[in-house]
Structures are given as structure tokens and as C-alpha cells.
Amino acid sequence: MKKYEIAPNSYWVGYVDDRKVPFHRLILEKGTTYNSYFLDTEKPTLIDTVDIEFGRIFVENLDRIMDLSQLAYVVINHVEPDHAGGLPALMNKAKNAKIVTTALGAEELKNMFKLHHREYIIVHDGMKLDIGGKTLQFFETPYLHTEETMVTYCIEDKILYPCDQFSTHIANYDLFNDLAKEDIMEDFNVYYQLIMHPHRPYVQDMIQKMRQLEIQMIAPSHGYILRENVENYIDAYDEMSQEKGNKKAAILFSTMTGNTTKVAKVIAETLEEKSIEVRIVNVDKCDMESILEVVMESDMIFFGSSTRYGDLVGHLENVLKELKNVDLSSKIGVAFGSYGWSGEAIEVIHDYLKELNIKAVDSSYIIKATGMNHIQVPIRIKFKPSEAEEIILNKVVQTLGDLLVG
Template sequence: MENNIMLNKDIFWVGKVDDRDVPFHRLTLTRGTTYNSYLLMTEKPTIIDTVDMKFGREFVENLKNIIELEKIAYIIINHTEPDHSGALGSLATFAKNAVIVCSKLAVVELKEMYKLHNREFLVIGDGDTLDIGGKTLRFIETPYLHTAETIVTYCVEDKILFSCDIFSTHIANYEYFNDIAKEDIKNDYIGYYNLIMHPHRRYVQNMIQKIKDLDIKMIAPSHGFILREDVKSYIDIYDTMSKSTKTSKKALILYSSMTGRTKKIASFIMEKFQEQNIVSEVMDINKTSREEVLKAISEAQAIFFGTSTKYADMIGNMEDLLKSLNTINLEGKLGATFGSYGWSGEAIEVVQDYLKQTNIKLLNTSDIIKGTGMIDVQLPIRIRFAANEEDLKNIERAVIYTTDLLLSTI
């Protein structure tokens, strides 16, 4: 473990530089990374985040050289992913008196991941504060940056934002601070934004609004360089990149309905796209000419295909339409499926199979989880009988996700 680096009076970096080729989200970080953990040596000593579980023992042994672990009062976990919380189990074994501080959503995950069912947790929410004896910490919820339970921590007196994954870089470095880096870090900084944050761009804007009135003199992220020079310029990069949108996108919702329930789903999808300022259109493919439908498909950037299920099959003209898609180049377009059903809803899956044979980018939950870590976007949209309140929330999340993809593409 490296030397402990002072950020400000009584605040130290106690993390780990990982200069391997690091496996990360099905990629390899050829420049390595750092796991930034911070120790606040106040009257109530506090750890903010830990390191990857691979280095848990090393992390704990290093801390033993700095502080009696039983004196640690709080362990703050901004994000439960193991590159942040990985050493929590090891640390909690020795820091027997520490209260674990995290968001409500994080509690169950941390208890299950590290067998902490008998430990004391302090659940915090937006705007809550914690006095750690000489310093005040304020907490801000930043969901989906990049998972639902994520928070950031602001030290009021020192004006330091402990920003979790936000404002990070994936670079193994021993300079620690951006103002003494051997090279310009902005390309790596922007690359990290594009990889991790841009798929969640609407939540970046929510975060910007939450921190805009904070006096931030330093940003201490979970990975890479600590930002203490030109801090505002780095915040501005996130602000600018998350606003840069194309506004000429169009969504098309095609459906074939038996009882009217799939039609209602189609109308709701259109309504939610319109709320996102996406031009949208609904078409009943059984009442519209094939030529008109194909023309609309060629003009749209996102196409939702919906059908009811009857005797395990699609209804109306849906199958004929799907067979004719090979006459259109669907490259660059987003596709999704939906429908109401009464038993097992095979027709929705058959539509999926047809779309897989085209070059449309077919949206599905499996790819969303692998690409973003988001587990609450359900595609295809499968509604048994009539949509209930939870179904409508699921549809809205799917539309928001699709909108974010639309606005992220050039």
C-alpha cells in the first residue's frame, strides 16, 4: 500500500494504486486505475469508501499503521460495487465499533455481500448531515451515477466533494492530484465520462443541479486523480456533455391489438415519449397500409413493435410486417417489443426473434444490465392482462432509457 497522502488538515488518501491491466465491466483498463479511500482523522474517525476486495487485507494492514481500528467511528460507503466496498468485510471485522453509513438501498446489498446483518447501519438521504467531531459531512443522493444506491459526500468545512465514481479517471498514477500530473488528464477524464456516465446523462444533470450551490474547492473521486486545480472546469465538462443532445429524433409505436389492452400500452408509450420531448407516433398496423408503415419505420430512430398473444402467436398483420423488414436498412435504429397477454405471451418473444434477424439494435434487459448495470429496465415489455401501476412505471423506465440512448447517438 502506498504512502498516505494528505488532502487537507486531518484528511488523508489511504487507497491503492492498481497498475495491472485491470478487468472492468467486460473491458480491460490497460492504464490501470486507483481505488481511492479516504480517512478523516477527526474526533470520530471516519473512512469514506474502501478499495477493491483483491486488496482488502493490504488495505486493513495499512490502516493499522495509522489508526487503532477500533477507534473508527464511521465507515461511509458511497457505492456498493466491490471496487468501492470490497474491503468493507475485512475492515468491519477489526473496526468493531464503526457504524456503517450508506443510502437506504445500499443496506441490504452490504449486509448480504459482507455478512454484516448484525452491524449497526446509519441510513442517510438527500441533505442529511453527520457531525464527525470537528467536521460536518453532508450527503447527496446521486442515483444511477452509476447505480441506484449511489451517494456522494461533501465535507462542509474543507469544501471537499467525495464524489464516488463521478468525476473519476481510470489511470494508475502516483501523482494523485491533477495539478501535478505528468500529462493532461482531460482526455482520460472525458473517456471515463463517456464509458460510465453518459448512458445515465439525465441523472448527470440532476446531480449538477444538486451540487451547483456547493462551494467545492476539491473533488476527491473514487478513481484516478484528485481534482484541486480548475475544479469548476471539470464540473463544466460533465454539464456540457450531458446537455449536448439531438432534438430531431422520432419514436414510432406500431401495434396489433386484440382486446384493446395492447393499444392502450402503445398510447401510454407514446405519451411517455412526448413527455421526454421526443416526437412520437402510434400506428395500428391493421388499419394502415404497408407502404405507409414502412415509410414511417424508415423515418423513425426508435421503433416499438407491440402485439397481443392469441394461441401462442401474433395477431393481425404483425408477422407479415416483420417479414417485410428485410427491405429496409434498420442500422442505427433502436427496436423494442411489447404486448399484453393472458397466459404465457409467446407472441412477444416471436417478435423478438424476427427483429434479431434484422440489423436493428434490439433493446433487451440482458444487454442493458451488461452495459449499464441498471436492473430495473424491463425489455421486452410484457403485460399480463391490463397494465397496473407497477407495469406503467416499468414502461416509463423503458421509455426513459430509450430516450437517453436516442439523445446519446449522433
């Protein structure tokens, strides 16, 4: 491994993995790179490491090009093992280095790599760090693509180090996009769709922050460093993450005391904020033909019921039975409800959805689609939603809406 200069006193020191690489249940046919960057300043700083599989060789190579005992900071934008995997081996040599990351990132690094004894600098949005000759500024970018993620910007160099964002999975020794022997845009778009698109509202948040910076180069965690037509790549993320309209949702429910109605209204209001057209239908006050018509016109259907003596109330179960012979393969189904004790009706609804020809969404589905492990589906509300529960419910429904408009 050599160091390759990307800006004055700033170097690529990563690792090229030109195998067919297993990654997120895929095989990267073109391999990938694990990009790490060394800023040789008065306070020498490393931005991210490499995959855990190559941690030892990474540190051995770093040891040849610098005195690791002089390393002042290690910036960790993202704690997944393909970014932070070289950290344990590195910190064994870099005895004086402080780890720079988000609060959640610090907790995850401590638990993942047993680095409780190291000193951390906890980043907050917009914070700056003087590393002697260069100034780094940090921005929190949660869920791009995990909750602890942040990006780093070097003010003097006008370089954005955006972690997974703006990456491509291509093993290459050319380093820069303008030296690539083929058009990388297709690989760039595929990476976005697989990794970033499930989190597109957060992409939009990130874009708004990045628009305030003067960016002349983007140095991501994988693939090519972008130094030509940089704005085009930012515009591509902006365009691909825009919400698409013309989607419809239906909320079908039965209720006893009106609490499930309140939940249905919160769901509807949240979906409408995302420009999704919503129909709310109390199935106890509507004929089956009309209900089926609403179902067939909708892209996402929420099925809700109160719980009475461990069972559904009203006519919702009849609707679910009727739908067993209907083609719902293009639609998304979600169970919800209000309850006073254990709320069995919500689980019964979800069991029905799993038997129907519909994409039945639950927490497992959300984790596999987005990586978010804090979204609880089916939606369960005890009695009527409190103010705090409405905030949580809003976030859950926003995530479900994102599945639809994507």
C-alpha cells in the same frame, strides 16, 4: 502506503494499481487508483476502501498510521468490490466502527460480505453527520452508476467525495490534477462515456444537487483529485449529459380490443417528454409502403401486438417478414404488447427482431448497456395498463429513450 494530506486533518490513504487492470470487460491500459480517504477528527472517519484484491494490505497499512479500534465511521458510497472490497478485513480490526450508507447499500453489504452483525447508519438525501470538527452531508445519487450509490460532502473543507463520478482511470502518484504530467481531460471524458453516460438523466439530477454546494475540491474514487478548475469538470458532466434532440421513434402495432393501443399511447407520451418525435401507426389501417417509409425515417421502432390463441393479430407479422430484407442496422427495435393469458405474441415479435438486422433490445441488452437489472423488456402489459403499471412503463420507456438520445 503513506497518508497524503488533501485538507487539514483529511488524507488520501488509497492504493495505486499500476498494472493493466481488467475492468467492466475492458483493460485499463493506464491502470487506476482506488481512492480511500481518512478524516482524522474527534470521531475518526474513513470514506470508502479499496478493491477487494488489496483489502488485506490496505488494512495493514491503515493499522500503521492509525488506531483502528478508534475508527468511528466507515462511509461506503458504493458497494462494488473496487470501493467496498476492503471492508470485511477492515471491520475485523475496526470493532467499534459504524457503517454509513444508503438503505439499499446496507442490505447489499450484509449479503455480500456477511456483515449482518454490524451497526449501520442509514443515509437519506441531505442528511448530515457530525464527526467532531467536520460535518459530512450525504446525497443519494441512484444509478451513478448503481442503484445504491450516494455521494459525501464535507461542509467545512468544501470537498465533494463523489464515488465513481468525476473519476479517471489512471494510475498516478501525483494525486492532484494540477500536478498531472499530461492533460487528463481525454481520460476524464472516456470514463464518463463508459460508466456514466448510460445514466445521463441521473447525472442531471446529481448536477442540480451539486450546484447548491460550494465545492472547492472533488475527491473521486479513481484517479486524480480535482482541486484546480473544479467548476470546469462539473460543467463537462453537465454538457455531456444533456439530452440531444432530433430523434424519431415509430410505434407499429396491431390490436384486438384497444388495450395495445393504450400501451402504445403511454409509450408515445413518455418518448415525447424526452423531445423525441413519435409516429403511432396501426398497421391494420395503413399500407405497407407507408409503413416502410415510417420505419426508414425512425431511429427506434416499437413493434406491438395483442395475443390471440398464442399468436400475433392483424398484419404486424407481415410487416416483420417484409423487414427481413431491409437494412435496419442503425435502428433500435423493441417488442411490446397487451395480453390476457400468457402473451406469446410479444415473444414472437422479439424472436423476429433478433432475426432482423436491428438492435433488438431486451433486459439482457439493458443490463449490459446500463447495469440496470430492474428494467423488463420486452414490454408486457396484462389487459390495459393500470395506474401503477403506467408508472413502471414510464420508467422503462424513459430508459429506452435514453438509449436513443445518447
